[in-house]
Amino acid sequence: MEHSPLKVALIGDVHANLPALEAVLHVVEEEDCGMVLDTGDVVGYGPFPNEVLQRSRESRCFGVRGNYDRWISRFGETHRIGLHESAKADRLRERNPVKHASLRWTFETLTELNMAYITGLPKRREIEIDGALVVLLHGSIVSGNEGLRSTTPAARLRRLATLSPATVFVSGHSHDPFIRTANGKCFINPGSVGRPGDGDYRPSFAIAEITADGVSGDIRRVDYDIDAVLKQIRAQGLPPRIAEMFRLALHPSLLPSDFFLHVS
Ligand SMILES: [Mn+2]
Incomplete structure (x- = not known):
């Protein structure tokens, strides 16, 4: 019997948006993915931190x-x-009171189990899939805060490719989805499930077949009930600007500079 490659779902930057995660996991099940890799930022801003971690x-x-x-x-x-x-x-609190309110609310809302879970998450994971070494990161191989983007210069990816024996680099943080090749290695950013940055609120994720011979995969978008998350943001008394941010689905750099100054 011919060996068929494992289908891997790549998700990330869920930001406590349960309805978006549910919509993505529904597709992941339909597609019969054998593994789900998550690039982190599971919580923050969204109103379902405990539910998302349990799921x-x-x-x-x-x-x-x-x-x-x-x-x-x-x-x-x-x-x-x-x-x-x-x-x-x-x-x-002075610079970004909306973010401060969100971090504080999430900290106070998480159960002890879920707090232990996020505290214990590793900074990176290396996973062997069908003879390919995959490194799972939030940012880049050098920094959790380096967001790789569809526009990151190819020279930067080539440099990063030399810093690990991995042949597949999966990362998030930028909320900007792409699949690119550098030095014969594959770089994938599935984009953000909970809070995309390109003006389209639909969750972004990737489904890939990974083998020693290479990667084939694509970026997917799926619709979901965004009103369910906006309603819960209001119900939890979170700043209305958070609901606005989810609805607009724009990267913070594309929002007006005073956007995060209004907590009520
Ligand atoms: Mn991040």
């Missing part, structure tokens, strides 16, 4: 930690809730 575990998603997961897991220690607020917290 991720049920679906056996292999994940890594994003910057939002890290900020939220450390919120208690850096922001000293109930004691005194640190200078860092004051700066964030």
Whole structure:
């Protein structure tokens, strides 16, 4: 019998958007994917942090930690809730009160189990799939905060390709989906499930067949009930600008500079 390659679903930047994750996982099941890799930022901004983490575990998603997961897991220690607020917290609250409110709400809402789960997520994972070494990251091989984009210069990808024996690099963070090749290696960013940045609110993800011979795959979009997430943002008393951000689906750099200053 001929060996058929494993179908792998690549997801990430779910940002606690459960209806979007459900819509993606529905396609993942239909497509009979044998593995789900998650590039992180599972939580932050969205109103379903506990539900999304539970669903991720049920679906056996292999994940890594994003910057939002890290900020939220450390919120208690850096922001000293109930004691005194640190200078860092004051700066964030001044510069981006909407983000501060979101981090604080998520920190206070997560169950102990889910907090332990995001705290324990590794920074990177290396997985062998059909003879190919895949490295799963939030940002790049050098930094969790380096967002690789469809427009990242090819020379930068070629440089990053030399820094790991992996032949497939899966990363998120930029919310900008692409599949590119550099130095004969494959770079995939599935885009954002919960909060896309290109003005189209539909979740972005990828389905790929990975073997030692190479990768074939594509970026997918699927529609979902965005009103369900907007309604829950209001119900949880989160800043209305968060709902607006989900609806507009624009990268923060494309939003007006005072966008995140209004918490009510
Ligand atoms: Mn991120």
